Amino acid sequence: MLKRMILMLIATSILFGLIFGYKAVGNYFMNDFFDNMPTPPATITASDVQLDDWFDSIPAIGNFRPVNGTTIPAQIDGEVIAIRFENGDVVEQGQALFVLDSRVEQAERERLAAALSIAETEAARLEPLFARQEVSESELRRQQSQVAQARAALAMQDAMLERKTIRAPFTGVVGLRQVNLGQYVTPGTELVSIQSFDPIYLNFTLPERFLSEVERGQSISAEVDAFSGQEFKGEIRAIEPSVRESTRTIQVQAQFENPEHQLRAGMFARVRIDSEESREVLMIPRTAIQFNPFGNIVFILVEEDDELVVQQRLVRTGQSRGDMVEILEGLELGDRVASSGLLKLRNGSVVKISDDPDLQPSASTNPQPANR
The missing domain is CATH 1.10.287 (Helix Hairpins)
Structure with missing residues (x-):
């Protein structure tokens, strides 16, 4: 009886040993298979390093101001018996606006x-x-x-x-009148605002280090949110002679022709002052760069053993123009970099380039909404 039990225990041990051994061997070969299975190439888009002529520019922000602008007050008391304009009219200098009894x-x-x-x-x-x-x-x-x-x-x-006849002090556009017919006004009562929009001034500030790079008569460009994608051209007319000690900035005033009255007083503007001489720059799409605190990285494409792989490379960037970024160090003309799909790339990753134009990111120095 005891011998039979010992034989059964031995047989059971051998059976379980075979089962666990089989699983262990199977897991080993399975892991070895997956470890040695080739990784499929990552699909990306690619862009060549491009050479372009750029004009150095100084960015700034500012606000438009009227050449002339005021709120017209009553200078004498009396009852309003006539209003000789409509809200929003263009009026000429000396034109009668209100008549008092x-x-x-x-x-x-x-x-x-x-x-x-x-x-x-x-x-x-x-x-x-x-x-x-x-x-x-x-x-x-x-x-x-x-x-x-x-x-x-x-x-x-x-x-x-x-003074019983209130006239426009200059040619401009009147706003919304603040008084009505029959209303009695006293000296100082605000009647209507008037603004001169053509031409119009743009006031902005620059750090004092740019003082030597701006001068009267220099051309500038401005963009406003109300007319996205449209660029307005103006000219610097005045530079404040002193630097503000508290901010170390200089005040600059430019003038813009505004015949259609698109630009209005108080509008916020993004300003760009371009230099008169261009310089050659290397540039790549912004999407080709991984911006990191420790440095900016691109993935450059190289051929290795009949495969296309990527290699990480640190680059030093400069100015930006639309979708493009200037490369100061790290790339040369003729290099090709991955321009999308960067999150799935590692140093040495095998890649393939997609021919789908819809996947290609925008690469324009002056992108417009219609291009996207």
Whole structure:
């Protein structure tokens, strides 16, 4: 009985040993198969290192300001009896905008004009009498003084009447009026704003280190969010003579022609000042670069054993233009780099290049919305 049990235990041990041995051998060969199985090539797009002529530029941000702009106030009190413009109209310098009731002032003018006439008549009567020494010189001078006072009072009344008509101080575009017909206004009451948009100024600041690179008459470009993709050309007209000590910046003012009134006062603008001389640069698409704190990396394509593989390379980048980035160090003309699919690449990865144009990233120095 004991011998039979020992034989059964031995047989069971041999059986389990065979089972576990089989699994161990199978796992070994399976792992060896997967370890030696070739990795399929990663699909990427590629771009050649390109040579281009770039004009060095100075970027800045600024705001548009009107050449002339103000809110027109009432200078005298009175009731608004006429409004001679529509909101948003282009008005000419001197054009009447508001008329205030002036009937009382007009009547006072007529009284003063009559008083002046009487004073002038009396002075004219006294002059021949003074010549015949029938009146004293002091009496004649007194009457002539009354004439001068009457004339000054009439001129003052005329000035007051002139202020009853509020006119445009310069040619420009009026905004939304702040008063209505029949409303009584007092000195200082805001009536309407007016802005001169053509031409228009752009004010911006630059770090003081760029002072030697800007000058009056230099061309600049500006872009605004309201007209995305459209570039406006202007010219530097003034440079502040002093540097702001608190920020170490200089104030610059440019002028833009604006016949269609696309640019408005207060608009935010991105400014670019281009140099007059170009320089040759090597450039690649921005998508071909992995930007890292420890350095920027590209994957350059090389042939190895009839396979296309990538090698990591550190590069030093410069300025950017649209989708393209300047390469200062690390690449040469004729090199080819991976431009998409970088996240699945490692140093030495085997790759294949896709011919699908839809996968090719944009590579323009001046991309437009229609290009994307």
